[in-house]
Amino acid sequence: xxxxxxxxxxxxxxxxxxxxxxxxxxxxxxxxxxxxxxxxxxxxxxxxxxxxxxxxxxxxxxxxxxxxxxxxxxxxxxxxxxxxxxxxxxxxxxxxxxxxxxxxxxxxxxxxxxxxxxxxxxxxxxxxxxxxxxxxxxxxxxxxxxxxxxxxxxxxxxxxxxxxxxxxxxxxxxxxxxxxxxxxxxxxxxxxxxxxxxxxxxxxxxxxxxxxxxxxxxxxxxxxxxxxxxxxxxxxxxxxxxxxxxxxxxxxxxxxxxxxxxxxxxxxxxxxxxxxxxxxxxxxxxxxxxxxxxxxxxxxxxxxxxxxxxxxxx
Amino acid sequence: xxxxxxxxxxxxxxxxxxxxxxxxxxxxxxxxxxxxxxxxxxxxxxxxxxxxxxxxxxxxxxxxxxxxxxxxxxxxxxxxxxxxxxxxxxxxxxxxxxxxxxxxxxxxxxxxxxxxxxxxxxxxxxxxxxxxxxxxxxxxxxxxxxxxxxxxxxxxxxxxxxxxxxxxxxxxxxxxxxxxxxxxxxxxxxxxxxxxxxxxxxxxxxxxxxxxxxxxxxxxxxxxxxxxxxxxxxxxxxxxxxxxxxxxxxxxxxxxxxxxxxxxxxxxxxxxxxxxxxxxxxxxxxxxxxxxxxxxxxxxxxxxxxxxxxxxxxxxxxxxx
Ligand SMILES: [Zn+2]
Numbered sequence: 251x252x253x254x255x256x257x258x259x260x261x262x263x264x265x266x267x268x269x270x271x272x273x274x275x276x277x278x279x280x281x282x283x284x285x286x287x288x289x290x291x292x293x294x295x296x297x298x299x300x301x302x303x304x305x306x307x308x309x310x311x312x313x314x315x316x317x318x319x320x321x322x323x324x325x326x327x328x329x330x331x332x333x334x335x336x337x338x339x340x341x342x343x344x345x346x347x348x349x350x351x352x353x354x355x356x357x358x359x360x361x362x363x364x365x366x367x368x369x370x371x372x373x374x375x376x377x378x379x380x381x382x383x384x385x386x387x388x389x390x391x392x393x394x395x396x397x398x399x400x401x402x403x404x405x406x407x408x409x410x411x412x413x414x415x416x417x418x419x420x421x422x423x424x425x426x427x428x429x430x431x432x433x434x435x436x437x438x439x440x441x442x443x444x445x446x447x448x449x450x451x452x453x454x455x456x457x458x459x460x461x462x463x464x465x466x467x468x469x470x471x472x473x474x475x476x477x478x479x480x481x482x483x484x485x486x487x488x489x490x491x492x493x494x495x496x497x498x499x500x501x502x503x504x505x506x507x508x509x510x511x512x513x514x515x516x517x518x519x520x521x522x523x524x525x526x527x528x529x530x531x532x533x534x535x536x537x538x539x540x541x542x543x544x545x546x547x548x549x550x551x552x553x554x555x556x557x558x559x560x561x562x563x564x
Numbered sequence: 565x566x567x568x569x570x571x572x573x574x575x576x577x578x579x580x581x582x583x584x585x586x587x588x589x590x591x592x593x594x595x596x597x598x599x600x601x602x603x604x605x606x607x608x609x610x611x612x613x614x615x616x617x618x619x620x621x622x623x624x625x626x627x628x629x630x631x632x633x634x635x636x637x638x639x640x641x642x643x644x645x646x647x648x649x650x651x652x653x654x655x656x657x658x659x660x661x662x663x664x665x666x667x668x669x670x671x672x673x674x675x676x677x678x679x680x681x682x683x684x685x686x687x688x689x690x691x692x693x694x695x696x697x698x699x700x701x702x703x704x705x706x707x708x709x710x711x712x713x714x715x716x717x718x719x720x721x722x723x724x725x726x727x728x729x730x731x732x733x734x735x736x737x738x739x740x741x742x743x744x745x746x747x748x749x750x751x752x753x754x755x756x757x758x759x760x761x762x763x764x765x766x767x768x769x770x771x772x773x774x775x776x777x778x779x780x781x782x783x784x785x786x787x788x789x790x791x792x793x794x795x796x797x798x799x800x801x802x803x804x805x806x807x808x809x810x811x812x813x814x815x816x817x818x819x820x821x822x823x824x825x826x827x828x829x830x831x832x833x834x835x836x837x838x839x840x841x842x843x844x845x846x847x848x849x850x851x852x853x854x855x856x857x858x859x860x861x862x863x864x865x866x867x868x869x870x871x872x873x874x875x876x877x878x879x880x881x882x883x884x885x
Contacts, residue, residue: 260809260859261834339861341650342696346734353805355697356861383655422733493668497576523577549654550573551671 254322254361262378265328266361269367272308272319275494282468283318285368286459288377290425292329292336292442296442297377298390299452304459308469310515313437320371325425333445335381348428365428372466373403374436376426382444383545384553387507388451390452393417396430401481404437406465408458408476410507411540411558414483443544448476480538488559490535494548495521497530506542509563510535516555519548535559566622570637571678573671582642583679588619591631596748597773598739600635601660601693602651603644607757608692609752611769612638618770624782632782635686640679660693661734663742680742686715688780689743690773693752697865699855700818703768704840705793708735715795718751719843720779721772722790725852729798756818783875787809796870801852804867806831808840811858820851820867829866834859848872 288297350361599612665677741749
């Protein structure tokens with residue numbers, strides 16, 4: 251274990267951001283490095299399994315390792331250990347404070363140390379798990395300003411979907427933006443749902459990471475074949491958002507990651523008090539349902555589903 | 565006075581959330597005042613309440629000028645206030661990070677959008693705001709410098725300080741910033757408190773708005789309570805941080821004039837009671853901001869000081885070069 255950063259908390263506790271470094275046998279220290287990071291949001295746990303499983307598979311076949319692997323399972327340790335999405339006590343979204351600063355408040359200082367530590371990696375994979383409300387198919391999200399470099403890498407990662415989205419000013423304070431900005435290619439993975447582990451998604455992503463390492467000359471072991479992702483550019487394909495038209499309880503009528511025809515039943519928002527259906531939700535287009543609401547209670551406006559409009563079926 | 569519901573959102577089991585506006589005068593949309601956008605902004609809410617009470621009397625006395633209208637919106641987030649949550653009850657999002665909003669989007673985008681479409685055409689916008697760090701401020705008006713800002717307007721509040729700052733990426737979704745983008749001249753007013761009430765600085769906030777209304781020719785009433793404002797750049801405030809975590813033991817108050825080397829606080833070891841660090845004023849100045857949490861973290865900002873000698877030192881430095 252290596253300490254990336256540590257600070258003392260007020261009452262007899264040291265906050266430490268830890269990483270595990272796995273080096274090849276007979277390492278020269280000059281090998282390419284890949285950084286696997288997760289746990290910026292304390293309620294997103296899908297990356298925990300990925301870190302565990304990747305550690306396990308690499309250590310079991312250490313002779314196949316030709317690069318350096320840094321695994322950071324908890325960028326926000328206080329959040330993970332207290333089931334808090336943000337940084338507890340500061341009420342801050344940790345993914346809105348990068349690149350941080352050396353002399354800033356605790357959160358800024360930690361952000362700075364994290365960026366300094368990961369900087370220089372040949373690739374960084376930042377694993378998120380949506381939130382507790384939504385189930386996501388394994389996907390990589392790419393800011394369009396970095397698409398030339400990142401789309402080819404994303405294709406190796408065994409995800410189902412790559413979403414190249416428009417730039418937004420607020421996203422300039424994310425870890426991925428900061429790292430890409432200093433020349434460290436960083437892929438943001440979103441998959442599964444908050445507060446849970448979806449093991450088959452985790453296995454799928456570990457296959458993808460090993461495949462990518464192999465393509466980059468960092469891994470010589472066997473790898474499972476990877477799937478070709480659907481790649482969506484905001485300017486080419488329409489992503490349709492379905493938001494709740496009314497507060498209520500959402501009862502889905504479809505599975506996640508399926509083809510839908512225009513008009514297909516997605517689910518209902520119901521009122522348990524009266525037995526009424528408040529909103530019967532139908533697909534506004536034909537396409538693939540890649541995001542589906544997992545948490546039943548919704549407000550007016552809560553996201554119910556995202557559908558990638560497309561004629562081709564999966 | 566006309567009381568109207570500007571925006572209403574249905575909940576599943578709770579009462580609807582209503583955003584209520586109090587309109588005074590009629591005609592040209594002159595000034596919009598917004599109170600709490602976050603559930604812990606009790607002082608901001610209270611200040612608006614006092615303002616509504618005062619404007620009622622001013623209107624009754626016939627002191628609002630012709631063809632001028634003022635709206636006061638005490639809270640746009642009663643749902644969070646009633647359950648003592650700072651951010652939105654379900655998804656923990658911050659309405660003041662959702663502007664200009666989107667009426668087909670997520671819940672807090674809809675609230676922001678629904679309110680914003682009612683208030684984006686006022687000439688001036690004033691928000692009683694709170695800072696992201698918990699603490700007490702000297703009352704001041706804060707403005708984000710965009711091509712739309714005019715410092716002369718900020719002087720009309722007659723507050724002791726005007727703080728200028730350059731917008732950062734995360735500011736682009738605040739009410740203040742979007743008002744400016746839509747052509748409303750926007751100001752944020754900070755008083756002493758957020759969660760707790762401070763009567764005196766709440767009144768300072770009310771008088772500041774009245775000064776502004778009177779100086780802008782909207783009301784015909786003067787409070788005789790104005791200062792000739794000092795203008796400071798947010799970056800020129802001197803941040804005093806604690807090098808260590810521990811218990812914060814302040815030895816001064818917000819507004820104190822402090823001298824160079826004066827002991828402002830001690831950081832105490834929570835288990836052994838010994839002094840871990842002493843925080844001293846590096847220059848002559850005023851305590852502009854003071855942290856009000858008892859437990860502090862390393863590098864946390866404890867004080868922001870105005871530096872009385874900044875301008876002199878800048879001049880000296882440029883002479884030397
Ligand atoms: Zn996340």
